[in-house]
Amino acid sequence: MAVALAVPLGVSVIAAPAQAAGRATLPVFGVRSAGLSEAQTAGLARALGLKQIARGEDGSVRYAAEKSFLSVPTRVTGEGKDEDGQPTTTTVLDVAALKRLRTISEADALRRSAKALGAAKLLPRGAKASARKTTVTAVDRRGRTTVSAALDTAVSYAFTLAGLPYEGPGAKIRVAFDGKGAATSLSFSTRTLAQAGSVEVLTAAEARARCAKAMGPAVRVASATPIYWAPALSTGAQTIEPSFRCAGVDVAGAQAQRVVVPAAVDAPLAAAPEPQEPRGTAGPAAGASKSTQSGPASRAYGRADVGSEGTGVCSGLPYTSNNLNSFNNQFTSRGIPVEFSWRDHNAWEQDFKDPAFGGDDSNWADHVDMTYWQGHGSPTGFSFAGCSSNDDTFLANTEARWGNGDVEWMSLFTCLILAQESGGKRWWQRWGPAFAGLHQINSFHTVSYHSASHGGTYANYMLRSPFLWWNNPMPVRSAWAQASIDDQPASVVWASMGPIGPGGSVNMNDYFWGKGPVGPDVPAASVTGYWYISGAS
The missing domain is CATH 3.10.450 (Nuclear Transport Factor 2; Chain: A,)
Structure with a gap:
């Protein structure tokens, strides 16, 4: 349960909405500065007891402890190969270690964050701090909880301007603490404003x-x-x-x-991108080869590859093209093929539906190692309404059987897919049957916000190369969590789930191929339970 603490108010330049000539007016704020200086960054590191934290060129500051950020205790039990001949590492949940995990209380986390930010002279004026634990749960096939533990306690700050919510990736302060009170992650991305x-x-x-x-x-x-x-x-x-x-x-x-x-009366809406040409006549989407745009025949197993898909302007999502391109470009720039990238009316429900239900996922979403999707969603599936109806306009959870082809990681940038409960059914009841060799679904417990850059941020965290003391690639689920923390307001709760195999084997610590260990597939018949991790952005 989240608890909140009001941060002491400072001098404010914000004003209440005014009424002029029968129409309301609201203040506009100019940016005096953006991000932290090098000196402020160093001061914040000292206050949190961190040796070094990364400061971006834009002044944003981020830190994720390589060993302890969202770490779940596991043990390595074997090595092998997957269907493509890729090496795999079998790990099992260390249930005893999980049961011993302890985290600090929400109240303690709030005090620690306020003290550290105050010491660094970065305590935000007029903001409200709230704390929430990041949790991991494992259940057996009948849904009985075998272990449940908190991984950290995260504090986020919510802002207001002119009495209204002020939110987004440029209004972000978040600090997470482990069971000893040490900071395991930090996101600091703010501006100094004046009316x-x-x-x-x-x-x-x-x-x-x-x-x-x-x-x-x-x-x-x-x-x-x-x-x-x-x-x-x-x-x-x-x-x-x-x-x-x-x-x-x-x-x-x-x-x-x-x-x-x-909100301004005369402000224009964002210009809509041109729709993608119909399949069969389309040139290559950004990052995808021309041959794969015209059909699946040229694709083959035996190499690491990805695909992307999403509804765009036709479903009221103007930045889908930008977001998919940001995802695609991270892979192609590193020589990893993007086999397809369909959007608008070319995004088809049958691309995600198992052939047993009349779909064609074995040629698309289940024929690459990772598929990234953006669109509208619900606890029971995601929608193509307004864009296409091939075979229909909604991919239901009951029609998904992923991993009996090639896909390891299904990345669903949409709403509510992994809501803990809906319609009397828990997350594992709704999506457990979709796991037929699939390693992970990464999505959200809550509604998410449309974005032009989430996919690229996510891909970069998975694929980046080490530089000095930082920039190591992240495991897939940690990259999803960190990208969502960067990109989404604190009210958005990200979530990941996957299967548990014989002997408690899990693949929750998978890296993308070539970036670290990857677990073996768990066929549907071998699934003994499921794991679930969620936390606040």
Whole structure:
């Protein structure tokens, strides 16, 4: 359970919404500075007892302890090879060690973070701190819990401007502590702001209309909430202007990814990218070879490869093209083939559906080592509504049997797939049958926010090369968690799950091929249970 502590207020330049000429106005904020200086970074490291932390060119600061960040105790029990002849390392859960794990309380974590940030003179004014434990659970095939433990206690800060939520990757302070109170991860990405005028904003009815225009006819808008959105520091934004957070449900019943639109009366919506040409006539998508765009025949087992797919403007998600490209480019720049990258009307439900149910995943999502998906989702599947209906507009969990082809890791950047419970069914009841050799599903317990860069951040964490004392590649699930921490507001809860095999074997510590150990496939008939890890972004 999360607990909260109000951080003491300092001098504020924010103002309450005003009314002018019958229309509300809200402040605009100018960016005085972005990120931390080298001296501030060093001071923060000292305050948290960290020897060194990485500071990006944009001033954002991140740290993840190589050995202890989201670490789950396991033991190596054997070596082997997979269906492609790749070496595998069998590890088993160390249940006894898991049961001994202890974490500090939420209240203690809140005190420690406030003390460290205060010592570094970086305690945010007017922010609200909340703490939540990152947890791991294992169940047997009947859903009986065999072990449940907390891995860390994470503190996140929530901000406001002009009395409204101020959220996004550029308004992020998060610190996680282990059982001894040592910091195991840190994300610090903020700006110094000052009010610089104001703008007239849409009425509530107009805001819903703008959200409806942005999200398209496939989504029924449920709310348009006024907020301030903080883009990543790397965007170089010079102003922070009021926005609306659009929420809705698509016509297939899936929760729409949150989309943010400008609130100013005359502000334009983001320009829509050109739709991808139809399959069979399309040139290569970014990062994908021309031969693989026209059909699956040229693809073969025996090499590490990936694919990406997602609904775009046709489902009210304008940045899908950018996001898939960011994922693809991280792989192609390292010589790893992207075998397909379908979006808009070329994203088909049958590409994820098992042939036993009339699908074709053996030629697409289950014919590469990792598939990355972006779109609207629900606890029971994800949606293609508004974009395509091949074979239909919703991939149900009951139609998924992944890993009986080639896929090891299914990366679903969508909403609610791994909600702990829905409709009376737990996560393992809904998605356990989908594991037929698949190693992991990485997704979210909550609704997620639309993004243009999550995929590239995720891929980079998996594939990066060591440099001096940092930049080591992360295990797949840790890369997913860290990318989500970087990219999503603190209210978004990321989650990962996978199967447990004979003797307690797990592949929760998998790296991408060539970056570290990978576990063997666990065929459906050999599954003895499931594991689940979740934490706050």
